[in-house]
Amino acid sequence: xxxxxxxxxxxxxxxxxxxxxxxxxxxxxxxxxxxxxxxxxxxxxxxxxxxxxxxxxxxxxxxxxxxxxxxxxxxxxxxxxxxxxxxxxxxxxxxxxxxxxxxxxxxxxxxxxxxxxxxxxxxxxxxxxxxxxxxxxxxxxxxxxxxxxxxxxxxxxxxxxxxxxxxxxxxxxxxxxxxxxxxxxxxxxxxxxxxxxxxxxxxxxxxxxxxxxxxxxxxxxxxxxxxxxxxxxxxxxxxxxxxxxxxxxxxxxxxxxxxxxxxxxxxxxxxxxxxxxxxxxxxxxxxxxxxxxxxxxxxxxxxxxxxxxxxxxxxxxxxxx
Amino acid sequence: xxxxxxxxxxxxxxxxxxxxxxxxxxxxxxxxxxxxxxxxxxxxxxxxxxxxxxxxxxxxxxxxxxxxxxxxxxxxxxxxxxxxxxxxxxxxxxxxxxxxxxxxxxxxxxxxxxxxxxxxxxxxxxxxxxxxxxxxxxxxxxxxxxxxxxxxxxxxxxxxxxxxxxxxxxxxxxxxxxxxxxxxxxxxxxxxxxxxxxxxxxxxxxxxxxxxxxxxxxxxxxxxxxxxxxxxxxxxxxxxxxxxxxxxxxxxxxxxxxxxxxxxxxxxxxxxxxxxxxxxxxxxxxxxxxxxxxxxxxxxxxxxxxxxxxxxxxxxxxxxx
Numbered sequence: 001x002x003x004x005x006x007x008x009x010x011x012x013x014x015x016x017x018x019x020x021x022x023x024x025x026x027x028x029x030x031x032x033x034x035x036x037x038x039x040x041x042x043x044x045x046x047x048x049x050x051x052x053x054x055x056x057x058x059x060x061x062x063x064x065x066x067x068x069x070x071x072x073x074x075x076x077x078x079x080x081x082x083x084x085x086x087x088x089x090x091x092x093x094x095x096x097x098x099x100x101x102x103x104x105x106x107x108x109x110x111x112x113x114x115x116x117x118x119x120x121x122x123x124x125x126x127x128x129x130x131x132x133x134x135x136x137x138x139x140x141x142x143x144x145x146x147x148x149x150x151x152x153x154x155x156x157x158x159x160x161x162x163x164x165x166x167x168x169x170x171x172x173x174x175x176x177x178x179x180x181x182x183x184x185x186x187x188x189x190x191x192x193x194x195x196x197x198x199x200x201x202x203x204x205x206x207x208x209x210x211x212x213x214x215x216x217x218x219x220x221x222x223x224x225x226x227x228x229x230x231x232x233x234x235x236x237x238x239x240x241x242x243x244x245x246x247x248x249x250x251x252x253x254x255x256x257x258x259x260x261x262x263x264x265x266x267x268x269x270x271x272x273x274x275x276x277x278x279x280x281x282x283x284x285x286x287x288x289x290x291x292x293x294x295x296x297x298x299x300x301x302x303x304x305x306x307x308x309x310x311x312x313x314x315x316x317x318x319x320x321x
Numbered sequence: 322x323x324x325x326x327x328x329x330x331x332x333x334x335x336x337x338x339x340x341x342x343x344x345x346x347x348x349x350x351x352x353x354x355x356x357x358x359x360x361x362x363x364x365x366x367x368x369x370x371x372x373x374x375x376x377x378x379x380x381x382x383x384x385x386x387x388x389x390x391x392x393x394x395x396x397x398x399x400x401x402x403x404x405x406x407x408x409x410x411x412x413x414x415x416x417x418x419x420x421x422x423x424x425x426x427x428x429x430x431x432x433x434x435x436x437x438x439x440x441x442x443x444x445x446x447x448x449x450x451x452x453x454x455x456x457x458x459x460x461x462x463x464x465x466x467x468x469x470x471x472x473x474x475x476x477x478x479x480x481x482x483x484x485x486x487x488x489x490x491x492x493x494x495x496x497x498x499x500x501x502x503x504x505x506x507x508x509x510x511x512x513x514x515x516x517x518x519x520x521x522x523x524x525x526x527x528x529x530x531x532x533x534x535x536x537x538x539x540x541x542x543x544x545x546x547x548x549x550x551x552x553x554x555x556x557x558x559x560x561x562x563x564x565x566x567x568x569x570x571x572x573x574x575x576x577x578x579x580x581x582x583x584x585x586x587x588x589x590x591x592x593x594x595x596x597x598x599x600x601x602x603x604x605x606x607x608x609x610x611x612x613x614x615x616x617x618x619x620x621x622x623x624x625x626x627x628x629x630x631x632x633x634x635x636x637x638x639x640x641x642x
Contacts, residue, residue, distance in 0.1 A: 024542075025394035025527060026359035026452070028459050031352045038347035039435060041449060043405035045442030073346035084364035084447045114360060117447075121366030126405045126438075126447035128362060131347070138349050206346060221345075 003118050006090060010099040011083065011113060027114035029080065035132040038076035042067050044125040050185070051166060056094045058185040059125070060101030065187045066208065067129035068109060069262040072194030073206040075139040076131030078111035086121035109191055139197060139204035139266065144222035148202055148267035150291035151276060153190050156211055157243045157251065158183035160258025170250070176242040183240070187262035193287075196279035197266060204266035210257040214265055215291075216299055228291040230256075231304045237286035252309075256301070267293050324439050327411060331420040332404065332434060348435035350401065356453040359397035363388050365446040371506070372487060377415045379506040380446070381422030386508045387529065388450035389430060390583040393515030394527040396460040397452030399432035407442035430512055460518060460525035460587065465543035469523055469588035471612035472597060474511050477532055478564045478572065479504035481579025491571070497563035504561070508583035514608075517600035518587060525587035531578040535586055536612075537620055549612040551577075552625045558607035573630075577622070588614050 031037060044063050046052060054062075064081065071078050083102070087094075106113060111129065162180040164170040172180065190206075197204060203218050212228065219226055232238050233255050234248070243251055268276050273289075280287035294300075301309045352358060365384050367373060375383070385402065392399050404423070408415075427434060432450070483501040485491040493501065511527075518525065524543055526535050533549065540547055553559050554576050555569070564572055589597050594610075601608035615621075622630045 024462050025391040025525075026361045026397060026459075028357050028359050028395065028454070030357050030456060033354060036349050036351050037358075038349050039401075039403060039451075040347040041403035041405045041437050041447075043407055043438045043440055043445070043447060045407050045440050045445075048440055048442060070346040074349065076347060080360075082360060082362035082449055084362045084449075086364055086366050086445060116362050117364045119364055119366050119369055121369060121445065122443035124364070124366075124407060124442065124445045124447075126362075126364060126445075128403055128405075128449035130360075133349070135351060138347075141345050204346075 006095065006118055010095045011116065013113065027082070029114065032132055034135070036135045036138065038071055038074045038131040038133055038138065039128065040067055040070035041126065041128040042070070046123050053166070054185050056097030057101035060098040061105045061186050063125045063127055064102055064105050064111070064129070065189045066262060067127045068105070068111065068189035068191055069187065069206040069208070071129055071131040072189050072191045072264060073139065073204050074131070074133060075137060075194045075198040075204065076133040077195055078109045078129065078131045078191060080112045080114045081106070081127050081129040083113060083116035084126040085116070085118045086124040087118065088120070088123055133198070137198045139194065139201050141203055141205050141218045141221035144203035144218050144224050144267040144293045145269065146224055146293055146295035148269055148293040149273065149289050150215065150226060150228070150293060151266050151268065152211065152238050152288050152290050153193055153264040153280070153285050155238045155240045155243070156207060156261040156263055157254035157258045158240050159187070159260035160254045161243055161246065164254070170246065172242060172245065176245060179240065180242040184260060187260070189262055190264045190283070190285060192283040193264055193279060193285055196283055197264070200272050200275045200279060201266040201268050204264055207261040207263045207265050208259060210259040211261070211265060212256045212299065212301065218265070218267065219299060225294040225296040225298045226291055226300070227294055228299060228301045230301060230309070232288050232290050234304055236288050238288040238290065327416065327439055331416045332437065334434065348403070350435065353453055355456070357456045357459065359392055359395045359452040359454055359459065360449065361388055361391035362447065362449040363391070367444050374487070375506050377418030378422035381419040382426045382507050384446045384448055385423055385426050385432070386510045387583060388448045389426070389432065389510035389512055390508065390527040390529070392450055392452040393510050393512045393585060394460065394525050395452070395454060396458060396515045396519040396525065397454040398516055399430045399450065399452045399512060401433045401435045402427070402448050402450040404434060404437035405447040406437070406439045407445040408439065409441070409444055454519070458519045460515065460522050462524055462526050462539050462542035465524035465539050465545050465588040465614045466590065467545055467614055467616035468591065469614040470591055470594065470610050471536065471547060471549065471586070471588050471614060473532065473559050473609050473611050474514055474585040474601070474606050476559045476561045476564070477528060477582040477584055478575035478579045479561050480508070480581035481575045482564055482567065485575070491567065493563060493566065497566060500561065501563040505581060508581070510583055511585045511604070511606060513604040514585055514600060514606055517604055518585070521593050521596045521600060522587040522589045525585055528582040528584045528586050529580060531580040532582070532586060533577045533620065533622065539586070539588065540620060546615040546617040546619045546621070547612055548615055549620060549622045551622060551630070553609050553611050555625055557609050559609040559611070
């Protein structure tokens with residue numbers, strides 16, 4: 001099987017929204033009049049973004065999920081994506097599973113594959129995703145205001161927890177491990193919540209490098225500071241049963257600096273609290289208030305007694321871990 | 322230097338067309354009302370798309386050039402691109418050169434870097450490029466009509482010639498080798514010609530896999546056949562002095578099946594011949610008529626005496642070479 005057969009067999013489906021789909025030099029499509037386009041690109045490399053133990057189905061899911069999560073963070077509705085794949089060899093079983101996991105998530109979000117590239121080389125997956133958002137409605141990192149509440153969707157720390165079990169630095173009951181592993185290998189991008197938060201949230205980012213580090217990006221872009229509470233790490237919807245089973249000091253680290261969570265971290269004015277809750281209910285995802293934006297610079301992390309924690313939670317950096 | 326510093330130092334420039342540039346979760350931009358978007362994605366891997374001997378400047382140029390060439394083939398005007406980079410290590414000299422070569426070509430075409438990703442891993446460069454074209458004006462592979470002339474821009478065979486010299490299967494005078502090597506390492510995407518051919522050409526593709534193979538894509542998509550002449554391989558603007566120095570049998574192979582040429586291969590009705598020539602003159606690029614589209618299926622290659630050549634010119638496939 002050559003490059004063209006591979007594309008035809010696993011990655012060609014009838015074009016829907018696109019005028020011309022996979023197969024010409026470019027994909028051509030007509031954006032909705034007046035809408036802004038949101039574009040994001042993510043590259044996944046073995047050992048950095050996934051382990052060799054991941055199933056091809058889950059990898060196909062994750063490769064698109066991390067990109068959809070970027071659209072979610074901007075409140076953009078997914079439209080289409082391109083896929084560039086470098087493969088060491090043509091493995092039909094792998095391609096079958098990968099494309100299945102990819103298209104299942106793509107279909108769930110009405111996001112169409114419109115083009116791409118395949119080549120032989122070390123395994124590498126690069127997806128570029130396109131979404132749309134009405135002009136002025138996009139959620140940005142730069143909109144946080146002093147006095148805003150800081151919210152977190154879903155729960156954090158599980159992906160890193162699973163990674164640490166794989167690395168052997170933590171042990172976990174099998175059922176809890178499988179839960180955490182699912183979070184690591186099949187993150188659920190918060191697309192509906194991102195769209196629902198338009199006009200409600202002042203700033204938003206998706207948690208990919210670690211909660212504290214990603215909050216730092218909002219603070220820097222918005223020119224503000226924040227106080228982050230940690231009582232929610234003891235017991236809240238933001239901490240899974242798997243993470244609950246881990247001692248508090250380690251749990252704090254996993255929750256605040258774990259990374260790979262793909263939850264939404266956003267800020268909203270206090271009078272928006274009911275609207276935030278309603279958006280969360282509509283989207284069937286929990287939302288936890290975890291802090292407040294301050295006028296001063298910097299991030300202060302308080303323990304359950306309100307005393308500043310000295311540990312600095314550094315974020316995940318693809319060149320330093 | 323970490324990932325964020327790397328992006329800030331080498332790949333962040335003030336946003337122009339984009340509403341939000343590099344640095345947020347997504348790039349946001351407003352397409353021109355009524356225009357169609359053209360999107361293409363190419364992934365470059367060492368040993369497949371470039372040799373380890375290429376300078377970072379030239380590699381930066383080539384990575385964008387092969388994508389711009391896809392836009393050219395559709396007659397689309399470049400707007401913006403995303404860059405995803407996997408690097409084995411952070412090498413400031415390499416990054417400096419790569420970004421310089423990349424931005425020099427980007428600036429020449431008014432094509433803005435709006436986002437991307439960097440990670441550590443085997444060297445891999447994935448660019449997704451966006452262009453615009455008025456609805457209905459895009460050049461496609463599927464528009465060729467029986468009776469159309471087949472044209473080729475610039476010259477072909479040099480990139481493969483240089484590759485064969487690197488491989489040791491051919492020898493070349495130093496000056497001629499440097500010319501051929503420049504064509505291999507710094508292809509000049511025919512963007513202006515692609516735009517000028519809107520409304521003139523019936524079908525178009527860029528020559529990346531090899532002239533005969535890429536013509537095959539047009540024939541298949543258009544449901545037609547073609548007769549390809551080869552007298553132009555003996556002596557024409559489509560054959561460089563470097564290629565002229567190679568014996569005819571080998572030269573034919575390099576010209577018809579070499580690949581990596583990034584020239585435009587297009588068809589136009591005979592009465593468009595003056596318009597084709599005028600477009601070529603305006604864009605300061607030669608255009609050579611190399612055959613004719615036929616109603617029958619299949620591709621027939623004729624030698625200089627008009628006798629069919631038996632050799633089948635297979636195209637470049639990233640999984641079979």
